[in-house]
Amino acid sequence: MSGISKEALQPRLLQLKCHFTWKLLLKDTDPEEIEDRLYDQLTFLVTKNKYMVYNLLAYMMHLKGDYPKAIANLEKAEEMIKENNPDETDHRYLVTYGNYAWVFYYLNQYEESQKYIDKVEQIHKELKDTPDQAEIYGEKAWALLKFCGQYYKEAKQCFEKALELEPEDPEWNSGYATAVYRLEVFNGRKCPASECRSIELLKRAIEKNPNDAVVKALLALKLQDLSRSKEAKTYIAKALKQAPSSPYLLRYVAMFYRRAGMVDEALGVLKTAIDLIPTSGFLHHQIGLCYRKKYFYYKKKSGNMYARELNDLIQNTIFHFEKTLEYKKTFVHAYVDLANAYCEVKEYQKAEDTLQVVLTFNLIDEEKQQIYCSYGQLKESCTGSESEAIDYYKKSLQINILQCEREICEKALKKISSKKIKNNFRDAEAFALLGFVHKIIGQRNDAINSYEKALKYDPDNEEYVSELCELKLTI
Structure with a gap:
């Protein structure tokens, strides 16, 4: 030896x-x-x-x-x-x-x-x-699921292998349903009802493991997404009755309440949970989202009538988003939320610094799309740098994932180009920008028309000639 x-x-x-x-x-x-x-x-x-x-x-x-x-x-x-x-x-x-x-x-x-x-x-x-041992596949799946969102897809595949070997196991059924649910909602994705597999899987997990209150809450959230509110409330009530003091359940109950417009009830539940786990970045983020929702509600309703109350709400929002990142430094969404909150109090440099930090991370495309979109909005609306805003909107739009940020960037770029054309109908750059948007979203004929107008007002531009040739060759 x-x-x-x-x-x-x-x-x-x-x-x-x-x-x-x-x-x-x-x-x-x-x-x-x-x-x-x-x-x-x-x-x-x-x-x-x-x-x-x-x-x-x-x-x-x-x-x-x-x-x-x-x-x-x-x-x-x-x-x-x-x-x-x-x-x-x-x-x-x-x-x-x-x-x-x-x-x-x-x-x-x-x-x-x-x-x-x-x-x-x-x-x-x-x-x-x-x-082959189901326990190895199952343990690997749980590790992947706990490690980070980028590993959810592999976690799902490992749970599938575990279930092939032990199809009735409660843990693997709960894990598989959780992985599929998370993939369906990952980074704000909206899964059409026809493509939702998690409902069937979550119900099976509950059947195999009726003591799992968290799975009941996930099913309630999924049903809520699909506007099946009455059924969703039933599962939330069952879960709460089963585990009223579990912080892992309470965080999902709070999400359910907030999305149902019951913000004060959500805050009450979250304050109970945060007393149990004061260093939970997830819980602080949820509290921040609640305060933000109240802030925008009163801002829209009352304008500046309640300036002190509005200030308290946005400061609470910022405090809890900052706490989120203190405890969960890789939480990409929270960086975007904090940057947007800084913009509300006109702390634009802090907002930009926050987005710069998250851009140094190892990001997946959905995250890049969201951050580029937010950066574009910051540059356009807060710092008045239209050219930089265009660059970030274009970066976001070029990521071919159907999220709301892509639609926001498409509309923003069309609005900017239309404004520029209205101010100067010979603005070649504006027509080229419009051509770029049409090309990226697959409207080839409109793209050709826009680039032809761009060349009309800037006939020697090699970039426009190249784009136009490439578009015509694809038809």
């Missing part, structure tokens, strides 16, 4: 199915924020699978370089597996032992690493008739 080398261990380590081989990347998340959430889940979640939380915590400790805590969490995972499954076979230890092997590898304790690799291989030998 004393002759074990690092190089000999590496290929065997890479064969293990555990958090260290699941490509959970540091660049995609904030380890401190996930760590806080996981400790909250250990306190408030009721599940026999808390060992999965300890396993993920061990991996987060690895990302922080804190290996003593990583080992302590793996020991807790082992205890939980033994406590909740005393008569089970060893297969539930596979992920934990794989994590142990990697932790000892990073500690240069190669003999210990080899010992855990051997344990994993021995378990697989005993399970030769069932090489």
